[in-house]
Amino acid sequence: MKTGAVVAVAGLSLRMKSFKPMLQLAGSTVIKTAVSTLKSAGVSPVVVVTGNNAEQLTKHLANLDVVCIYNENFATTDMYYSASMGLRYIQDKTDRVFFLPADVPLFSRQSLFTMMGYMDCSNCRILTPEHNGKGGHPLLIDSSVIPQLLSYRGEEGLRGAVEAFTGLKETIELPDIGMTIDADKPEHYELLQQYAKSITLREPITCSVKISLNRKAMFFDSSVAELLQQVSQTASLNEACSNLGISYSNAWKIIKIAEGQMGFPLLHSQTGGVHGGGSSLTEEGQALLDTYIQLRQEVEHFTELNFHKVFNRFQKATGEK
Structure with missing residues (x-):
């Protein structure tokens, strides 16, 4: 309802x-x-x-x-x-x-x-x-x-x-x-x-971290990773944009900026044809995505362990009030 x-x-x-x-x-x-x-x-x-x-x-x-x-x-x-x-x-x-x-x-x-x-x-x-x-x-x-x-x-x-x-x-x-x-x-x-x-x-105190790749300016973060994951799952940049609620032109701009900073293409794109159009990650693009996800997971795990160790006394003080 x-x-x-x-x-x-x-x-x-x-x-x-x-x-x-x-x-x-x-x-x-x-x-x-x-x-x-x-x-x-x-x-x-x-x-x-x-x-x-x-x-x-x-x-x-x-x-x-x-x-x-x-x-x-x-x-x-x-x-x-x-x-x-x-x-x-x-x-x-x-x-x-x-x-x-x-x-x-x-x-x-x-x-x-x-x-x-x-x-x-x-x-x-x-x-x-x-x-x-x-x-x-x-x-x-x-x-x-x-x-x-x-x-x-x-x-x-x-x-x-x-x-x-x-x-x-x-x-x-x-x-x-x-x-x-x-x-x-x-x-x-x-x-x-x-x-x-x-x-x-x-409410307990929590901690979160954000991982971004930078070369003078930020060009790759969790939002770019999510876009590439959607492309990998749907084989379509257009469908990935629809799922994430972003415009096709903006997504294309984000990918081109990342490609320019990394020096290699992230996507294979195919238009029309007998089998229709679509997009897929290049080998380098998939490797970049996998490496970013691995780094993020390791940093999040490290942060979680050390956050509780460092902030433990504040959590106890909060619970006692």
Whole structure:
């Protein structure tokens, strides 16, 4: 099932007295933390309903591939109005939708997977998460019920619309306190920061290395190796480009630069003919690829062994906090 999300960010943040979505949180911001977690669980599209500081927020999210919808009436409308705009936009684009206000950003990726799995196996149309009996966000809403939610005319906003829904609703208890912590007031934001720090310190420190070949400038790295591996597997530079999501012209340029620096061709290319066109690695090209992969594996193995030996005391300190 295709799962999208609507994030309401249009409010004035009057109680917080700061623009909540852009508040710093664990090396990121409140809004980016929420969107990134949704994206990491495969949720798409993510629709962000903006209002206050819309231009700044849209630029801030530009590299996260979200859909921004502007609520021009944000100063005089409530969250239900913004939620309705987002739900109306997304209802025919997904099978179900996560909904959340942007000031509840610390729900976990695992909680999203658990909620989606639960809805897959049940007949519920609205699923609300809880932690120790306290309701949280995001809600998970089957897209088929969105029209009924949008028809609500009471005064209790989205909560009232959900309560008035006559279909099957369920709650799910999750071991994720992050679903219940918001940044509504300064004291809440302080708690949010403390919790963000605590869950960050639970994650182990890891190390990664990148191996590149250079001759005045870099001409061969893991991306070039991946391109050559794809050509070897598919016998087609065009198909390799398609699999990797890069343009044919850019791939050809990358290969020509590497060939110029190494002094030998990397590819055999054949066009048309009885047996059709295609590409394959030259003997030297295959040898270069194999040698690069061997070097990378040896360096990664060496780094892994020595990283744990050198950084062991920091890993222990992290686990104890």
